[in-house]
Amino acid sequence: MIAGFMTIEYMRGETPVIEAAADAGEDDAAEVLYIFKGEGFSEIKEIPHEKFIFRNWDLMAEIEWYFTPEEVKVLSFMSLEQKIGQMFIVRPESVSGSTYVTDSMRADLMEKMPGGIIMFGDNIIDPDQIRSFNKELMKLSAEYCLGQPMFIAVDEEGGLVARVANNWNFDVKRYDSMLAIGNTGDPAEAEAVGENIGRYLKNLNFNLDFAPVADCFTNPYNTVIGDRSFGADPGLVAEMVGACIEGFHSQDIMTSIKHYPGHGDTDSDTHTGTVMTYRSWEELKERELIPFIQNLNVTDMVMASHIVSEGVTGDGVPATLSHAMIQEKLRDELGYEGVVITDAMEMGAISSVYSSDEAAILAINAGCDIILCPADFGTAYYGLMEAVKDGRISEEIIDESVLRILRLKLKYRMVEVDSINNSL
Helix, strand or coil: CCCEEEEEEEEECCEEEEEEEEEECCCCCEEEEEEEECHHHCEEEEEECCCCCCCCCCCCHHHHHHHCCHHHHHHHCCCHHHHHHHCEEECHHHHCCCCCCCHHHHHHHHHCCCCEEEECHHHCCCHHHHHHHHHHHHHHHHHHCCCCCCEEEECECCCCCECCCCCCCCCCCCCCCHHHHHHCCCHHHHHHHHHHHHHHHHHCCCCEECCCECCCCCCCCCCCCHHHCCCCCHHHHHHHHHHHHHHHHHCCCEEEEEEECCCCCCCCCCCCCCCEECCCHHHHHHCCCHHHHCCCCCCCEEEECCCEECCCCCCCCEHHHCHHHHHHHHHHHCCCCCEEEECCCCCHHHHCCCCHHHHHHHHHHHCCCEEECCCCHHHHHHHHHHHHHCCCCCHHHHHHHHHHHHHHHHHCCCCCHHHHHHHC
16 A cells, blocks of 8 residues: 555534544554544544554545544444334333333343333332332343443422422432522522432432423413422523523433423413413513523423424424424524423323324424333334334434434443444
């Protein structure tokens, strides 16, 4: 091979995100590899040939692999079954579990490994039990799915909805409500909430909290949100939500703001049936959406609600299943690039109208990435599989969602790419 100089570029869509160059010696090895990162390539990382050697100058496979984003590396080894699994967070009961890992649960997980498990009150007995249960689930996920741990999730908002704190076997700080925190007017109080809850969740081996609530409590007849909200003023709520997220992140706990596009002005409950909002998109942007918009760049996930935004879409479709509300509004117009998770799909607003597979297919085509608590996990899982195979969902859409999920797991170092590479 003739000594020379080469450059290659990694593209994400039409955008070049990384450029690299290598000086080649006459011994078929790169003497020095330069990796340029960032706009204007202001950072230059030199890697000497002892650390990086490639043998095929023409195909450049090794050098391309070296600087391929880690989530793309992981995705490249995943089967369709593994990809589909990543797009679910389910109850332990959906995989034959409850409070401990059993043989039947292991068998279910080997067949269809979800990307995460959510714990409810019945799954949480005491600190030793839940700490051990969560740890064992993480080990099984890594064993059965390319070294990838699970999201271990819980609804721990503080106040009424707190699966851990409302169990008196746990000696943790308890809160009356987030409305009381909002009434202090002090974001430091909200940050302390996130930090405190995040600390004890981390100690119990949780890594994802479906909190904080970003809804504005503007309807006194609202029974499902009420004092779970920080208040009625969208500016105050936005500030409190951002501070609370900062507290969670200080303890390495991922967050999901909820319930997009805003549940606080409704007077019905999506747990039992259809809930409508008649506000236009412009009206939502002036109030309900403000806490979401101001925190899209800091939250790890956005949870979509099952509210029908009649004033926006006019089609009677819940936001969770609405391409207009998720892809067109949340992603395209508001610019959100992160993970979108559905609210629990077992709730009456969905399960009384749609089958588990139908709802899952509609949600993924709408732009959601993760299906939370389908009424029937098996039906939803195999329904998505068939929808990809027969073309109702493109595998490109699946890959985009899984890349977002893996990117988030990698951000919190949940996926060890080196261990995957070494196992091949």
